[in-house]
Amino acid sequence: MSRQRVYNGNELVSLAAMDAGCRFYAGYPITPSSEIMEVMSKEMPKVGGAFIQMEDEIASIGAAIGAAWTGVKSMTASSGPGISLKAEHIGFACITETPLVIVNIMRGGPSTGFPTATSQSDLMQARWGTHGDHPVIALVPGTATEMYYETIRAFNLAELYRTPVIILGDEMLGHLNTMLDLPDPSTLELVERKLAEPKPGEKYRPFAMDQGDVPPMGAFFRGYRFHLTGLNSNEYGYPTIDPDMIQAQQERMMNKIANHADEMEKNDTFNLDDADILTVAVGSTGSAAKQASKDMKADGSGRLGVFRPLTLWPFPEKELDALIGSGKFKGLFVPEANLGQLVIEVERINRGRLPIQTLQKVNGFPVTPGDIVERIKEVF
Amino acid sequence: MSFHYEARFAAIGGQGIITAGAFLATAATLEGKYATQSPTYTSQVRGGPTKVDVIISDEEILFPKGNKLDLFLAMAQKPYDRYYSELKPNSLVIVEENLVQNVHDDGHKIIRVPIIELAEKEIGLAVTISVIATGLVVALTEIVTPDTMQRAILSRVPKGTEALNMKAFQLGLDVGAKLK
Numbered sequence: 001m002s003r004q005r006v007y008n009g010n011e012l013v014s015l016a017a018m019d020a021g022c023r024f025y026a027g028y029p030i031t032p033s034s035e036i037m038e039v040m041s042k043e044m045p046k047v048g049g050a051f052i053q054m055e056d057e058i059a060s061i062g063a064a065i066g067a068a069w070t071g072v073k074s075m076t077a078s079s080g081p082g083i084s085l086k087a088e089h090i091g092f093a094c095i096t097e098t099p100l101v102i103v104n105i106m107r108g109g110p111s112t113g114f115p116t117a118t119s120q121s122d123l124m125q126a127r128w129g130t131h132g133d134h135p136v137i138a139l140v141p142g143t144a145t146e147m148y149y150e151t152i153r154a155f156n157l158a159e160l161y162r163t164p165v166i167i168l169g170d171e172m173l174g175h176l177n178t179m180l181d182l183p184d185p186s187t188l189e190l191v192e193r194k195l196a197e198p199k200p201g202e203k204y205r206p207f208a209m210d211q212g213d214v215p216p217m218g219a220f221f222r223g224y225r226f227h228l229t230g231l232n233s234n235e236y237g238y239p240t241i242d243p244d245m246i247q248a249q250q251e252r253m254m255n256k257i258a259n260h261a262d263e264m265e266k267n268d269t270f271n272l273d274d275a276d277i278l279t280v281a282v283g284s285t286g287s288a289a290k291q292a293s294k295d296m297k298a299d300g301s302g303r304l305g306v307f308r309p310l311t312l313w314p315f316p317e318k319e320l321d322a323l324i325g326s327g328k329f330k331g332l333f334v335p336e337a338n339l340g341q342l343v344i345e346v347e348r349i350n351r352g353r354l355p356i357q358t359l360q361k362v363n364g365f366p367v368t369p370g371d372i373v374e375r376i377k378e379v380f
Numbered sequence: 381m382s383f384h385y386e387a388r389f390a391a392i393g394g395q396g397i398i399t400a401g402a403f404l405a406t407a408a409t410l411e412g413k414y415a416t417q418s419p420t421y422t423s424q425v426r427g428g429p430t431k432v433d434v435i436i437s438d439e440e441i442l443f444p445k446g447n448k449l450d451l452f453l454a455m456a457q458k459p460y461d462r463y464y465s466e467l468k469p470n471s472l473v474i475v476e477e478n479l480v481q482n483v484h485d486d487g488h489k490i491i492r493v494p495i496i497e498l499a500e501k502e503i504g505l506a507v508t509i510s511v512i513a514t515g516l517v518v519a520l521t522e523i524v525t526p527d528t529m530q531r532a533i534l535s536r537v538p539k540g541t542e543a544l545n546m547k548a549f550q551l552g553l554d555v556g557a558k559l560k
Contacts, residue, residue, distance in 0.1 A: 006406060006417075031423075115423050144416075176444050177402060177417040179409040284443075291443040365420075369447045370466060 004181035009147040009173040010035035012180070013103055014043065016151035017075050019185040021192075022101070023049035024067035024074040026060040028082065031115045032171040033105035036077040057085040061102065065089060068098045069228070071195075071219035073155055077103035079171075081112055083122065083129065090164055091130035096228045097207070097215070097253065099158035099193055101151070103167045105174040108364050117364030118171035120283055121338035126166045127313050133250060135257035137264060138166040138313040140282040144178045150310060156191040157264060161256055162214050168312065170337070172284045172366045193217050198224065205235040207249055213256035261314040268308040271297060275305025277380055278329040278354075280320065280346050282309055285335050285367040292372035302376055305329070320349045331380055335359035335367050383413070385436040385523055387451040388466070389513065390459035394426030396510030397455060399536070401432030403514050407524040407532035408436040416444035420463075429459040436523065451521060452488075453513060454480050455495065474516060476509075491520065491559055498551060508548035515552015520560055526553055 007015070014036050017025070025040040037053070044051040050067070054060040060076045068074040078086060083104045093100050106122045108114030122129075126138040137157050141150040147169060154165040196216035198204050204224035208215040218224045227237040232249065234240040257264075270290045272278075281289045286308035296302035307323060309316045324332070332354045334343040339360050347356060357379040361367050387404060391397035398419040405417035414437045422428025433446040446466045453474040454460035460480045467473075467488065475483055477492040493516060499509045511533060518529045530549060537545045 006402075006409065116421055172418060172444070175419055177405060178441075178444070179415065288443045291447065294442065295447075366445055368445055368466070369443055 014039035020155035026063035391455035519556025
């Protein structure tokens, strides 16, 4: 059956989640992410899953974490203020190593900010929004099609690395309507979590140190009694003050992402071959940069290459480092819909090698191709 | 040169212009083109300045907001003032004659139509203005055919309102044809 029709970006996130096997959604509505919840409320029961509107955002992610431990793929979504509320439990999901997808359809901030406006001001919140050293995977789709496929990838990464994965959409993409033909879900490559199979008489160890970077999960109701807590734990999940155990567990939790960063890396490049300026941009600003590059190439006014990470965290250090070191570019350009977050990472990788120019827009409207062309002409 | 068309409809929240943008994008899609519809609105359900950008192309659309507008349509002064930007030197400007009176005289072709008055007198229902506007746009730009626009509208309006909407669409077509 053809699945070609007009979809909005938020709807694509929900449909992708269910196509990826998500069978639990808990949320609390908030603009501009509400359509995700709306679609889930109608469609999730049809695939035999559960949908719950909880009393608030904190309870929503709590429910989603609990559901994930019963063995289902689970998701919650929100925007700005709702993500700030979820921050506490994002840390809980990290330390309990819970596979979970958290969608943030970014809007203007801080606080309630500009609810119906677009923004990219939560890039650093996605990295450091919850306290303590913690692993983070965050994906930034830049088109309607990517809202679908990056959601599928988010579930796969969550399952593979037993960790929460954040999707950073934005208002413009969430509310964008366009015609798409979605794949038959049976053709998708999906990852399922590794489940523990302790031998009779053995106890299940949710944080086993001898089974690779990612210990297998033991879902509730499979015959194991075990413990999960937000406190630093031993292999069995019980709180510990053993300094060696805490150090080892913390390092394993971080390394399971750091050691596999190459496998998570995904970048889109555009017009790099003949470019003399390297634009680094993510999400819808990355798409605007591609259009700007196309326009400048067409009228001969500039040679703009675009490097657009789809995996923002972990940041694609190696590839950007190689591009900067290639000697091809006379400068770096970092446009973003915030007051300078992505540029901090670019500066870190650049290590002063190339001059960096920026475009930082936080007035509620997206960075447009026109903004980029104008700024390039002004600063280069 | 490949085909690429950008339209922006600006209005007051509640006038139905975001839906009119959806009609246009849907119609273009029915003709086998790529199309995007990207709305901008405020926190108020009704009353704030809204706009919708529609991009139609025979290539994949990289960015869904207006960058070089071929068409700018405004239903009221405030949204006209706020969203009158990204025009090309030869953009077509259509305004609601009674509500947009302060119009930039900057060389664009300007067409003034009393859309709300038409809706009230000829259709008897002001809520049909966005459908009349789509008729005007089709007649004046020929960006999609009347037939595909009709199919696009019928695919999205509530059951029972088809005849009324078709009457409003035809009115827009007729008025537009005379102004061309």
